[in-house]
Amino acid sequence: MTALDVDFVRSQFPAFADPRLADWAHLENAGGSYVPRQVIDLLTDFYVSCKVQPYYDGDPSRRAGAAMDRAKALLPATLGALPHEVMLGPSTSQNTYVLARALREQFTAGDEIVVTNQDHEANVGAWRRLERSGIRVREWQVDPASGLLHLDGLRALLSERTRLVAVTHASNLAATVNPVREIADLVHGVGGLLAVDGVSYAPHAALDVTALGCDFYFYSAYKTFGPHLGVMFARSEQLARISNQGHFFNVGHPTYRLTPAGPDHAEIAAAAGIVDYYHAVVAHHDGAAAGDDVSAVRRAFELFGQQEQALMPALVELLTAKYGVHLVGSPSADHAVRAPTFAFWSERRPSADIYRDLVAAGINCGYGHFYAYRLVRALGLDPEDEVVRLSLVHYNTAAEVERALDVLEKAL
Numbered sequence: 333m334t335a336l337d338v339d340f341v342r343s344q345f346p347a348f349a350d351p352r353l354a355d356w357a358h359l360e361n362a363g364g365s366y367v368p369r370q371v372i373d374l375l376t377d378f379y380v381s382c383k384v385q386p387y388y389d390g391d392p393s394r395r396a397g398a399a400m401d402r403a404k405a406l407l408p409a410t411l412g413a414l415p416h417e418v419m420l421g422p423s424t425s426q427n428t429y430v431l432a433r434a435l436r437e438q439f440t441a442g443d444e445i446v447v448t449n450q451d452h453e454a455n456v457g458a459w460r461r462l463e464r465s466g467i468r469v470r471e472w473q474v475d476p477a478s479g480l481l482h483l484d485g486l487r488a489l490l491s492e493r494t495r496l497v498a499v500t501h502a503s504n505l506a507a508t509v510n511p512v513r514e515i516a517d518l519v520h521g522v523g524g525l526l527a528v529d530g531v532s533y534a535p536h537a538a539l540d541v542t543a544l545g546c547d548f549y550f551y552s553a554y555k556t557f558g559p560h561l562g563v564m565f566a567r568s569e570q571l572a573r574i575s576n577q578g579h580f581f582n583v584g585h586p587t588y589r590l591t592p593a594g595p596d597h598a599e600i601a602a603a604a605g606i607v608d609y610y611h612a613v614v615a616h617h618d619g620a621a622a623g624d625d626v627s628a629v630r631r632a633f634e635l636f637g638q639q640e641q642a643l644m645p646a647l648v649e650l651l652t653a654k655y656g657v658h659l660v661g662s663p664s665a666d667h668a669v670r671a672p673t674f675a676f677w678s679e680r681r682p683s684a685d686i687y688r689d690l691v692a693a694g695i696n697c698g699y700g701h702f703y704a705y706r707l708v709r710a711l712g713l714d715p716e717d718e719v720v721r722l723s724l725v726h727y728n729t730a731a732e733v734e735r736a737l738d739v740l741e742k743a744l
């Protein structure tokens with residue numbers, strides 16, 4: 333089995349050659365990943381050579397439109413979706429906000445929506461706002477000891493009044509993969525829709541929205557090696573019914589319906605570089621082009637997943653077995669069970685102190701509630717001292733993990 337050539341991978345990311353970053357191990361990828369040269373080159377080229385209104389007749393304008401169209405043609409492969417089912421907005425938070433507003437017109441007072449207290453607020457608050465329109469919001473709650481969601485909790489909430497369930501694929505703190513297909517079957521069984529936040533899952537595995545069975549799926553390209561955009565999938569049947577949130581004269585463009593704001597043209601063009609990067613990884617490892625884009629995405633994530641898997645056990649071991657540490661979510665070190673994101677706290681030392689020790693040693697990590705505010709409250713944590721988070725992706729190395737472990741051994 334070919335192992336990921338991490339040196340090659342890192343050579344694709346200019347950040348790893350920048351002297352200002354040389355002393356830092358970037359272990360806060362769940363907050364935002366580094367960007368490969370394929371994306372940076374497209375962004376620079378757009379700004380330099382065609383930063384004009386796209387889709388007019390002049391050459392710069394035509395090139396701008398073509399660059400954007402290229403990204404729109406490539407990105408559906410990252411979801412296994414059809415081109416007209418994928419929309420690009422400024423962020424996932426804004427995409428869920430617009431979607432919830434659009435769906436509100438299909439719901440009537442007394443209808444029910446299920447949200448969780450495991451999700452990032454992006455996939456909670458937008459839906460909770462619909463309470464103001466008479467929608468009843470019910471909460472699928474985590475087990476307060478583990479931070480995990482169990483299907484029985486959902487089963488107890490579903491009814492013929494359920495119109496939508498909003499759940500994360502893998503929380504940005506609990507990191508544990510929720511069984512989206514099973515959830516989809518349960519929700520569809522009562523005639524509801526399923527909206528899945530894949531922001532914390534998408535950097536770690538290839539997606540297939542058809543196999544997942546969800547109606548809406550969101551991820552943020554700035555965490556999957558791309559520019560700061562939110563990527564939203566809406567299944568064709570749903571998109572056809574959805575109330576248009578864009579300008580009235582654009583109603584005939586399905587992908588404009590849920591993106592009322594003018595998009596960031598340059599960032600859309602640059603997003604094609606994400607898929608170009610996956611192709612480059614596959615070509616390097618397999619000695620040949622991957623063929624179609626979906627195959628390239630799948631093969632790249634197979635390689636990424638093996639590397640991430642290799643990095644996980646040492647961290648899980650330290651964060652589950654010693655020093656009165658509590659790891660949020662599953663204690664499994666299996667990449668199929670959890671993403672390589674580790675949020676934890678210790679009975680012995682304040683999280684703020686552990687975080688400061690890590691940063692002082694050049695470990696770029698995070699501290700706080702990470703907008704999974706309800707989850708941190710459900711775990712019963714001190715609002716003044718929440719969790720520390722280390723989050724890896726495929727370009728991280730065993731040496732970087734070792735560095736973090738050394739600091740943690742002392743800090744804890």
Ligand SMILES: Cc1ncc(COP(=O)(O)O)c(C=O)c1O
Pocket residue numbers: 362363422423424425426452454455500502503504529530531532552561562
């Ligand atoms: C799991 C999860 N969902 C949603 C979001 C919100 O994404 P955005 O910043 O694109 O609004 C984040 C951001 O950190 C996240 O981690």
